[in-house]
Amino acid sequence: MKKVRISAPTVEEALQKAKERFDLREGEYEYTIIDKGSKGIFGLFSKDAEIEINFNSNYFTRKLEEFLLNALSAGGDVVVKVSCSGRRFLVELDGSDLGRLIGKHGKTLAALQHVAMIYLNRMSDTKLSVSVDAGQYKKRRKKNLEAIVKQAIQRAKLTKGKVMLDPMFAFERRMVHEIVKRHKNVKSYSVGVEPYRKVVIEYSANGKNEEEDN
Structure with a gap:
């Protein structure tokens, strides 16, 4: 690293x-x-x-944990747990006020993840990824997204057209792309610029995704 x-x-x-x-x-x-x-x-x-x-990864795991603890210390007691799998670092946050850690529609989590990614990659010679979650918010969000995407896929197939979803964070768009990959005759890609970037689900004979979000 x-x-x-x-x-x-x-x-x-x-x-x-x-x-x-x-x-x-x-x-x-x-x-x-x-x-x-x-x-x-x-x-x-x-x-x-x-x-x-x-x-090695132990160094980056500790430094990332210390960085986040310091960044969040002013907001009360927060527990930060960092694990590593290859070049991917997973952060789990816990505390007395999970709503504050998550933010409206996950905005605080997304901001923390972005800052953590910048911090870690400034220390590394290779590109590292960071995923920040609190109270399994992303797991619950993924379940909601699956229902939304399923309806959009049905509409796209029925009309043989396209369905544009609401603006999402990058980690949510990646979830959508992964869900769409499991279905035939549809593809997904992103359009627009942050923070209004959206996923389009479109009927397709081959169903190949055109774009992944970083």
Whole structure:
């Protein structure tokens, strides 16, 4: 996920330098010795040691959890649980006021997810994804979306035309695309710009989706 090279007079000093610079803890990295360095002769021709630090998912999991706890601390007691599967980080929020964490139509969750994604990817060499949920809101939202999409699919097939859904967040549009994929003779794609971007469900002989939302 991230690799850096650090130089210092000795390997031990290089490792300590990396820990202090990046706030690394045991179990959050592995390192490879590139060059052990040399003291030279009478202080001449000395050469620094060089190591390569490889940050693992434990580092990003902790940093993301700390970031979100700090961001949400002003709003009361919040529990943040972060898990990782490959390059995808899943965040579960809990607290005394889930409604505040979720926001109207999930707006607060969407904003937190966007900020968390930016934060994590600024630290990483590779693209990482973040999904933020609270009180299984997304699971409940998906169930509601399935009912809405099912009706839209029926209308599109009946009229052999297209049905445009209401504006949605990116994570909701992805849910719609996944649902549509399970049905024949329909396709889905997104139109418009944020925050008014919408999904269109259209009758299609091959039913191939034209666009996925990032």
